[in-house]
Amino acid sequence: MEILALIIIFLAAVYIQGFLLNFFLFHNLEYSCSFSVDKATEGDSIFLEEIIYNKKPIPISWIKAEIYTSKWLDFAGKDAVIAQESRFVTSNFFLKSYQKTTRRWNVKCLKRGYYKIDKITLVGGDFLGSFSESSDVIDVEAQLLVYPAPVVLERCFRPASRIIGDTIVRRWINDDPFMFSGIREYMPGDALNRIHWKATASRNRLMVKKNDFTANLKTAVVLNIQSRDSEPDEVIDKEYIEFGIKVAATVFDKALKEGLPLSFSTNGSIFNEKNPINTKEAVGWEHVNELLGILARLKLKKVQDFEYFINDIYKNYQNTEVIILTSYLTEKICNTIRKIKARKNNVSIILLNAVERENLPGDLDVYIPY
C-alpha cells in the first residue's frame, strides 16, 4: 500500500502541476509589445518594449514570445534568426506570481520603411514537459515609421559640367538665387519665416519679405523609381533607388528650412496604393512630414513607366525648381525635361547612377555622383 501510495502521489502531483500550469497559463496573463516611438529616422536607436504581467498566484516556468519583424530592424544580434527579409526573435521569460517584466530591446533602424508587428505567438508549458505546450496568438499594435536619412548633397554630387574634383559645391540648387528685394502683403500659403515683423508692426498688417522672381521658386521633386530603362515591375538595382529616396529626403529638409513650397511625384507607389504619387505643393513642417512618410512607405516597384509618367506630369510645373532624381536618362526622358524647361522652370537632374559623361545631354543641368 505504501508503495502504491507513493506511486499515486507522485503521478498525481506530476499530473496536477502539468494541468495547472498549462490550463491556467494564459489566464490573467497580460502581454503587450510596442515601439518606444512612432517615427524614427534611419540610423536611429530606439526600443522595442515588451511587457508581460502574470496577474495570478500560479507562477510560469517558461514562456516565449515569438516575434516576427523586418530584418531592417536590428535587434537581438546573433540571437535572431534572419531569413530573407524577416527577422525572427524569441523572447523568453519566466514569471513568478504577480510578476511584471518589462523588456526593452535595443533596436537600430537600419533602413527606411513602415514596420508593423501585429501578432505575437506566446508559447508556454509546465516545468516537467509532461503536457504538450500551450500557445496563444496575441494581437499587438506595434507600428514604426522610419524616415530615410538625409545625405550631404555637396559631398555626394557634383555638376556634370565641371572638371572632376576641382571644387566643392558650396551652394546648390535653390540656395543660389535668394536675393531680398523688398516687402509685400502676406498671402495665404506664405511661409511664416518670411514674415517681416518690423514692417508688420509699422503697417499694422502682415507683411512678408519679397524676393527676386527666382527666389520664390516652388520646388518639385520627381523621383524615378526605376533603376533601369527596361526592367520588370520590381526594382533591380535597389541601392540606387534607396539612395534616390535619401536624396529626396534631403531636398525636402532643405526646402523646409528655406520655407519653400514643395511637391513630390514618383512613378512608384506606397503600400496599399496602386497609383503613382503626385502630391500638391505646400509649405511647412506637417507637409514635409507627410512627404517623408510617403518616402518611408515607398515600395520599390514601378506602377508606370517613367517615360510616360514624366510626360503625363510635365504640364503641372511652371515657375518651379524641378529636381529630377533618376538612375538613367533616355532620349525620350530628356525631351520631356526640355519641355519642362521651356515652361519657365529650372530643371536639375540628379543622376543616382554614375554614367559616362559623353552620354549626358549638354543642354541640361545634370549632377552626377562622385
Place this chain on the structure above:
Amino acid sequence: MDIKIRETILKIISITAMFLCVYPITSIMRFFLFKKTGGLLDAFFYLAVIYGTFAAVNFIMRKNNTKKNAILAHLFLVIPILVSLMYYFHYGAFHMIFGTFTALILCFFTVRAYFKKYHYLVSGVKIYIGIVMVLLALTFSTYLNDVKHLKTQFYIITFIYTLFLLIIKNQSNLDGIFSKRFDKASGIPAKMRSYNVRKTVVFFLMVLVFYCFRDVLVMGLRGLGNILALIIKTLWGFLSKIMVKIHNLFDTGEMHFPGPSEEDYGIIEGSGKNIFVDTIFNIALFLILTFIIYKIITVFIIGELIPFLKNFLKSIYQKLINLFDKTEYREEKTSYYTDSIERVLPSDVSKKSKEKKKILSINKMLKDLEKIQDPKEKIKYLYGFILRYMSFKGMDIKKSYTTGEIYKRAEKIPRLNRPFGEITSVYESVKYGGKMPEETQVDEVRYSTIESVKIINKSN
C-alpha cells in the same frame, strides 16, 4: 553559470541517479545469492568508483576530443575492474565476480554518459527501467522479512532518485524547448534555469511532505471532522433546548382537555386568561426572539466574522506569495535588452498605497541635485523627482508603468508634453542606452523639470 560546468553538474546528477536505481536491486540480488549485503560501505565504494571514472574520463578528454582519447577513456574501465576485484577479493569468487560486474556496468555507462547528453542515462526507456528497478527493490524490502532492514535505506534512495529525475527532466525539458531549429540561438534569461531547479525542488518537497504526512493528514482530517461533529452536536443540543423552551411557551395545556369547555371561548376557568391573547403574545415573543437572534448573528457574521476571515485569509495569502521572493524591483541587463522586473500585487493588498506621500519641494530638489556628481545620476534623480511630484499631485503613476505609459498619461495635461517629453527622452537614453549626458542636457532637463512642476501646479 558556464555551460560546461552546468553540463558537468547535470551529468554527475544523472550518473548518481543511475547508481541510485541500480544499487538497491543489486543489494537485494546479492542478499539472495550470497546471503549478505554490503550495506552503505558498498554504496560508497560504487559511488567512489563511478565518480573516479567520470573524473578520469574528463581528465583524458580535457584537451582533445580525438578518437584516440575516446578509446583511451573506454580502456580506463580496466582500472575500476581491477579496483573492484581487489575490493571484493575477500568476499569469495562469485561475490567478487558479481561485485565487479556491477561496477563494470556502472562505470561503462558513466563513460558513455561523458560522450552523450546529460540526460542520456535518464531519458526514454531508461527512466522506466530505473523506476521498475527501484520499485522492485522497494517491494522486496517491504514484503520480505529477510531484507526488511533495507526498507528505510531504499526509501531514502527512492526519494533522492526521484528528485534527481525531476531536475534532469526539468532541465532537459528547457533545453528541448529552447534548442529547436529557430530558437537555437535565442537567449534564455540568466536565472531561468536556477529558478526552474528551485521550483522543482519545492515541488518535490511538497510531494514529500504530502507523502510523509499522509497519515497525519488523515488523522488531522478525522480530528477536524470530529470537531465539526461536536460543534454541530452542541448546536443541535442548544437548539433543542431552545425549542423545548419555545414549546413550553406555546404549551397551553389544551391537548390535555380534549372535551369542549369554556376554554373554547378563550377563557380558562379560574385563571382569567385568554388563550388567544396568550397565543398571539407567544407568537409575537417568538418572532421577536428569532429576530433578535437573527440580528445578532447577522451583525456578528457580517460585521465581525467575515471581515476577520477576509483579513486573515488575505494576510495568509500575502505571506504565501512573499514566502520565496520579497524583491520588489530589480533590473537585469544583457547586451541586447534590459529587463525591469517587479512584483505588482493587486492594488488593494499593496502596502505601497498605505505609505504617506512626502511633500516635495523644488528648492530641496535643486540642493540635492547639486550634491550629485554623476550626470547620469542627476538625470535619473530629476526623472524620479518629477514622477514623485506627479504622483503627489494625484496623477496615476505606478511603479509598474513604463516611461512610454507615463508619457501618455502626462500628455493629458496641457503643455506638459514638451518639457516632460524632453526629460523622458534624455532619461531613456541614459537609463537604457547607457549614454553619458552632456552638461547642457542636464541643464535642459533641470529647466524642463522646473517647468513641468509649474505646469502641473497650474493644471491643479
